[in-house]
Amino acid sequence: METVKIKKITALWIVVVLLLFVVSIILGILMRLNQGEIIHHSPVTFYGNMTTHGLTMIGIWFVAGMAGVNYLMQRYVTVSLWPNMTGLIFTAIGVILLWVSTFIGDFHAGWTFLYPLPFKVMWASWATPMFLCSLTVMGVGWLIWSLGMVMQLLKRYSISQVFAWQHFGKNPKVETPPFVLISMITLVGVIASLLAAVVLLILYFMEFFSNSSFVNDALLMKNLTYFFGHTIANEMLYLGLAVLYELFSEVSGRPKWKTTWYIAVSWNLSLVFILTAFFHHLYMDFVQPEGLQIVGQLASYLASLPAAGVTVFSVIIAVYRTKIKWSLTNLLFFIGVAGWVVGGLGALIDATISNNFVLHNTLWVPAHFHTYNVMGNVLFSLAFFHWFAMQFANNNITERFAKTKLGLLILGGAGFLAVFYLGGAESIPRRYSNYPAEFPSAQVLAYVGAIFATVYLIAILFFFLNISKRCVKIMFSSSS
Amino acid sequence: MQTSILILFLILTGLALLVFVYVFMTSKGAKSSGGGIRNALKKRLWFILILFVLLGFTAWVTISKSPYYLFADEAPSQVIHVASMQFAFVLSNNSIDPDSPKGVSSIELPKNELIEFRVTSLDVNHGFAIYDASNRLIAQTQAMPGYVNRLRWKFTEPGIYHILCLEYCGMAHHGMRASITIK
Structure with missing residues (x-):
C-alpha cells in the first residue's frame, strides 16, 4: 500500500514540477524580452520576476531530484511516505508564500537575498517576513524529507556501509549499491546546506525582531547564503546523478553498475569538495581571508576530478563501441551528461580567480549555471520522469516524436545558452532590467535568447503534456 | 582577456562535444554488446592523472595573478x-x-x-x-x-x-x- 502511495505522490511531484517549470520558463522569457526592449516591464516587475524565477527553479529541480531518489530508494530500503508528504505540503505552502511575497507584495531582493537587502524595504512591508517565512517553511519541509531518507538508509546500512568505506579495501563483504552511496553523500550535503539556511534565517529573524538593536555581519551572512545556495544548487544535480547511476545501465539493457574502490573514494571526496567550493562566490570580496579564496579555487578544480574521471568516464565507457538499447530515457541521460560537462567547463573557467575578476556577475555566470541546469540536470530529471511514465504506458505512444522533442530541446537550449556566453565575453552585466547604451549588442542578444528559450519551452511543453497525462492517470488509478 | 576566455571555452566545448558525438556513433554502429574499452581502469586512472596535472598547473599559474596580489609591492x-x-x-x-x-x-x-x-x-x-x-x-x-x-x-x-x-x-x-x- 505504501508503495502505491509513493508511486502516486511521485506522479504528483512530476506534474507539479513540470507545471511550475513551464511558468518559470515563461518568467525567464519575459525577462529576456524586457532586456531586449520588446516588452516594457517596470524594474520592480522585472526584479520580482527574477526573484520568483530563480527561487522557483532551484526549488523545483531540487524536489524533482528528491522525488526521483525517493522513488528508486524503495529498491533498497523501506521508504516511509510521511517525510515525502511533509516535503510536498511544505513545498506547496512555501511556493504560495513566495509567490504572494513577490507577485503581490513586490518583494524583489533576488534569489540570493543578500543581507541586508531584504531589510531595505522597497516593497510592501509584510513581504519581507513573508519571503523569509516561505524559505523557512520550504527549508523545514526539505530538512524533514532529507533526514527521513537518511534515517531509512541507516536502518538498513551501517555508517561505514552507507558511505561505502568497506570498498576502499579489497573484496568487501557487503556491497553498497552506487545509488545508495550517491544518495547518502548527496543527502548529507543537502542537510548541511539546509542547516546553514536555518542559521541564516535565525540571524535574519533575530535582527528583524530586535528593532535594529542586533545587527548582523554582512560577510558572515554572505558566506552562509552561498554555503546554502551554492551547495543546494549543486546537490540537486547530484540527486539527478544518483538516478542516472541507477537507471542508465538498466534502460540500456546492460549489466548494473557496481561500486568499486574508485567510485567509493571519488564520491566521498566529492562531498568535501562540494562543501568547500562555495567560497568561489566571494572571490571579489577582498576582505575574505585569502586562504579561503584559494580553497575556493582548488575545491572547484578538484570537484571536477571525480565528476569527469569517474561519472563522465563511466558513461563514456558504458556507451563506447557497445551495442545498447537507445531510448528517450538514456538519450536524455547521455545528452544531459554532455550538457553537464560543457557547463562544468564554463564553471571551471569562472572559478579561476584571475578570470572571475573580469567575469564575476557578467552574463558568463548565468551562462554556465544555466548550462548544467537547462542541458544537464533538467535532462536527468526528464529522463526519470519519462522512464517513470513509460512503466505505465505503451512504449510506442510515449516514444513518439522523440527526435522532434530532443531536436527542439537541443536547438533551443544551445541557442539560449550561446547568447549568454557571448554576453559574458562582452562584459554585459547580469541582473539588469534594462541595458545601458554602452552595450548595444545586449538587447539583440537578449531578444535572440528569448526566441531560443521559446523553442526550448515548446520542447518542454511536449514533454509536459506527454508525461503529465500519464502521471495524472497514475494519481487517480485505483489499483497498483 | 574575455575574448581569449571565450575562445578557450569554445575549443574545450568543441572537443568535449566531439567526444560525446563520436562515442555515441560508435555505439550506434556496434554489432554486439561485447565492445567497450580495453584496460578501462588503467585508462581511467591516466585520464584522472592528466586532468589533475593540468588543473594543478593552471592553479599554479593563475593563483598568483589573483587581484589580491595586484601591485602588492608598490x-x-x-x-x-x-x-x-x-x-x-x-x-x-x-x-x-x-x-x-x-x-x-x-x-x-x-x-x-x-x-x-x-x-x-x-x-x-x-x-x-x-x-x-x-x-x-x-x-x-x-x-x-x-x-x-x-x-x-x-x-x-x-x-x-x-x-x-x-x-x-x-x-x-x-x-x-x-x-x-x-x-
Missing part, C-alpha cells in the same frame, strides 16, 4: 575612497563620513600611476566594476557594508572609464554608475 600614488549606496557611488580623495557622505560621481585620475580604491557600502552589497573606454570590464571588487575592499589599479590608456554596479542592489541597480576620466 605604494599607491593616490587613494580614492568610494562609498556605495542605493543607487549611487560617491568618490573622494578624503575619507567619507557615512552619516554625511560627500564626494563626486566623476573624477579625474592620472595615467600610469597606481591608484588604490577603498570601496565600502553605506547600505547593501554593491559591485564596483571598472569598464574601459571600449566598455570592457577590466577590474572589480564588491562593496560591502561594514567592510572596506582595497582594489589597486593602474590606468595605462587615457579615456573615460565607467563604473557600474555589478551586485544586485534593488530596483534601480542598473542605473547606478559613476565615471573616471584618465588624462
Whole structure:
C-alpha cells in the first residue's frame, strides 16, 4: 500500500514540477524580452520576476531530484511516505508564500537575498517576513524529507556501509549499491546546506525582531547564503546523478553498475569538495581571508576530478563501441551528461580567480549555471520522469516524436545558452532590467535568447503534456 | 582577456562535444554488446592523472595573478575612497563620513600611476566594476557594508572609464554608475 502511495505522490511531484517549470520558463522569457526592449516591464516587475524565477527553479529541480531518489530508494530500503508528504505540503505552502511575497507584495531582493537587502524595504512591508517565512517553511519541509531518507538508509546500512568505506579495501563483504552511496553523500550535503539556511534565517529573524538593536555581519551572512545556495544548487544535480547511476545501465539493457574502490573514494571526496567550493562566490570580496579564496579555487578544480574521471568516464565507457538499447530515457541521460560537462567547463573557467575578476556577475555566470541546469540536470530529471511514465504506458505512444522533442530541446537550449556566453565575453552585466547604451549588442542578444528559450519551452511543453497525462492517470488509478 | 576566455571555452566545448558525438556513433554502429574499452581502469586512472596535472598547473599559474596580489609591492600614488549606496557611488580623495557622505560621481585620475580604491557600502552589497573606454570590464571588487575592499589599479590608456554596479542592489541597480576620466 505504501508503495502505491509513493508511486502516486511521485506522479504528483512530476506534474507539479513540470507545471511550475513551464511558468518559470515563461518568467525567464519575459525577462529576456524586457532586456531586449520588446516588452516594457517596470524594474520592480522585472526584479520580482527574477526573484520568483530563480527561487522557483532551484526549488523545483531540487524536489524533482528528491522525488526521483525517493522513488528508486524503495529498491533498497523501506521508504516511509510521511517525510515525502511533509516535503510536498511544505513545498506547496512555501511556493504560495513566495509567490504572494513577490507577485503581490513586490518583494524583489533576488534569489540570493543578500543581507541586508531584504531589510531595505522597497516593497510592501509584510513581504519581507513573508519571503523569509516561505524559505523557512520550504527549508523545514526539505530538512524533514532529507533526514527521513537518511534515517531509512541507516536502518538498513551501517555508517561505514552507507558511505561505502568497506570498498576502499579489497573484496568487501557487503556491497553498497552506487545509488545508495550517491544518495547518502548527496543527502548529507543537502542537510548541511539546509542547516546553514536555518542559521541564516535565525540571524535574519533575530535582527528583524530586535528593532535594529542586533545587527548582523554582512560577510558572515554572505558566506552562509552561498554555503546554502551554492551547495543546494549543486546537490540537486547530484540527486539527478544518483538516478542516472541507477537507471542508465538498466534502460540500456546492460549489466548494473557496481561500486568499486574508485567510485567509493571519488564520491566521498566529492562531498568535501562540494562543501568547500562555495567560497568561489566571494572571490571579489577582498576582505575574505585569502586562504579561503584559494580553497575556493582548488575545491572547484578538484570537484571536477571525480565528476569527469569517474561519472563522465563511466558513461563514456558504458556507451563506447557497445551495442545498447537507445531510448528517450538514456538519450536524455547521455545528452544531459554532455550538457553537464560543457557547463562544468564554463564553471571551471569562472572559478579561476584571475578570470572571475573580469567575469564575476557578467552574463558568463548565468551562462554556465544555466548550462548544467537547462542541458544537464533538467535532462536527468526528464529522463526519470519519462522512464517513470513509460512503466505505465505503451512504449510506442510515449516514444513518439522523440527526435522532434530532443531536436527542439537541443536547438533551443544551445541557442539560449550561446547568447549568454557571448554576453559574458562582452562584459554585459547580469541582473539588469534594462541595458545601458554602452552595450548595444545586449538587447539583440537578449531578444535572440528569448526566441531560443521559446523553442526550448515548446520542447518542454511536449514533454509536459506527454508525461503529465500519464502521471495524472497514475494519481487517480485505483489499483497498483 | 574575455575574448581569449571565450575562445578557450569554445575549443574545450568543441572537443568535449566531439567526444560525446563520436562515442555515441560508435555505439550506434556496434554489432554486439561485447565492445567497450580495453584496460578501462588503467585508462581511467591516466585520464584522472592528466586532468589533475593540468588543473594543478593552471592553479599554479593563475593563483598568483589573483587581484589580491595586484601591485602588492608598490605604494599607491593616490587613494580614492568610494562609498556605495542605493543607487549611487560617491568618490573622494578624503575619507567619507557615512552619516554625511560627500564626494563626486566623476573624477579625474592620472595615467600610469597606481591608484588604490577603498570601496565600502553605506547600505547593501554593491559591485564596483571598472569598464574601459571600449566598455570592457577590466577590474572589480564588491562593496560591502561594514567592510572596506582595497582594489589597486593602474590606468595605462587615457579615456573615460565607467563604473557600474555589478551586485544586485534593488530596483534601480542598473542605473547606478559613476565615471573616471584618465588624462
